[in-house]
Amino acid sequence: MKIAFIVQWFPALSESFILSQIAHMIDRGHTVEIISQYRTHETLLHPSITQYDLLSKTAFAFSIPRNKILRRLKAVALSAACFFASPRRTVRLLRACWHGGNRFDFPSLFLGLKCIGKSFDVLCAHFGPSGNSGLALKRIGIAPKLIAAFHGYDIRMALAGDRNLYRELFGGADRLLANSQYTQDRLLELGADPSIVQVHPMGIDLAQFPLRDRSIRPQDRELLILTVGRYVPEKGLEFGIRAFARLASRFSHQKARYEIIGFGPEEDKLGRLIRELRLQEVVFLAGPKNHTEVIERLYQADLFLLPSVSEALGVVLLEAQAAGLPIVATETDGIPFAVIPGKSALLVPPADADALADKLCWLIDNPRTWPDMIKAGREHVEAYFNIRKLNEALESLCFQLCQGAKIENRKSAIETD
Known part of the structure; x- marks a missing residue:
């Protein structure tokens, strides 16, 4: 399989559980790329970063200007450049990032334009905002399947602010993973479809x-x-x-x-x-x-x-x-x-x-x-919380989605133990 992991920040020392999933997929022979919204400036790196040469496998989104006018000008320029290479995807991306009125998802646009020519079998997005970006990528045909994993702070963002923050994601993702029962309950509270939600904790090696x-x-x-x-x-x-x-x-x-x-x-x-x-x-x-x-x-x-x-x-x-x-x-x-x-x-x-x-x-x-x-x-x-078993469960889920198999509505990945 060709798998893309979508993250907000990379490399992130505190997110070793994501690195473990990436390493597992590479070890199993899958082609893996990382798509990150932002690049960190951390000097302490997890050993997996160098062991698997992950920075060379990472695409970072185009930087987003803080100034509104410059942001829009850059968006127009990049969109025009990508239009000549992939007109259909570029138009679809612009539509996917516009949510009516003045609501435009610039982070997803700048990420999508960076990946406009890529293709994968499945997207694995970590954290809700990355899931929203992953949905835009799915809608333009970069991958037919999308898994979005929630970890807590992303849920708090919606509960404290816009409770419709992930409404479209809930309707477009193929599977929603919650890192605990608490997170699963909050996803359901926000309107997620129970049939596609399951607990998949971030385990350890x-x-x-x-x-x-x-x-x-x-x-x-x-x-x-x-x-x-x-x-x-x-x-x-x-x-x-x-x-x-x-x-x-x-x-x-x-x-x-x-x-x-x-x-x-x-x-x-x-x-x-x-x-x-x-x-x-x-x-x-x-x-x-x-x-x-x-x-x-x-x-x-x-x-x-x-x-x-x-x-x-x-x-x-x-x-x-x-x-x-x-x-x-x-x-x-x-x-x-x-x-x-x-x-x-x-x-x-x-x-x-x-x-x-x-x-x-x-x-x-x-x-x-x-x-x-x-x-x-x-x-x-x-x-x-055995990370090896949990990674195998994630790999199995990716296979089932790619093959179009009916997925048992399992409450939690740990039931596979």
Whole structure:
């Protein structure tokens, strides 16, 4: 098969689950290209980028001028140039990007014009906005089949703004994938056809997480609490820092440190909070790390904390369970789907630093509960989030769509396990 993966940003270090799907398809002998709306300037790259030479397989959309007049002039010029090469597709693309009145989808136009001469068997679009662009590509004949995968933030965009944002996509996609039960429920709430929606979580490669002995930590060793996540409001990192401050005041005899791996626009704000609470010696914004470094740090940690106020799934929760970490997290959105509440993770209401601190303190006071939590978490990930099985399920779905076979209305890809 010829498969195109449509993404918003590439390469994106935090989206290793997409890279895993791409690598799987290449390993299985399929021809794969990546179509990206924007190019990132990340210096830390996932090993798959170089291993599979993915940048050479990537088409980036034409840049979109911020100025409205320049944007329209560039759109006219590019459309005219493409018209001579492919008149029918160019006209179809212009029609597909116009939604009546002054509503024109410039991102999809600039992406579609870049791909005007390409052809694929199936398009796999990650995140709702990419799905909208994929629909435009499908309508002009670049591929007959379209799969759109939703991951959470795209759903929040529609719920908080235009609830019709994906209306046309719901009618034109061949399959809609949700990364959790929460995301699936929100898709149905927005009007998606239940017959084409299924849960397909973003799993992890368990081969990267070998089982290791997690003996009870000696009392005199420094305890490491770890969070991995972007420095953005929905991750609730402020509440994680405040929770650690409460923990530190209760356990003055306990050496402990809190590390937050990630990057994002709230870095300065979080740094100020750390200084305000006088936690500079024990709380650290560790910055971005590549995937290998994140895994290494997961094995070095004692407890994992995810204080998100909104989280459609939380792939890092899967990695923490695979690495054998007891977890404290919030009971929000898709997190209860990613863990076993009360068994592999202790969950509290979001935006509640006191509750987070209470659960962390309880785990520190009860280290003999850790082995059972570790066992439950590992078994949960092995049963439902094995990326190799999930990638095989995606490949099978692509085959069925391309062959025109009737697809069983399976609620979740994990039922194939």
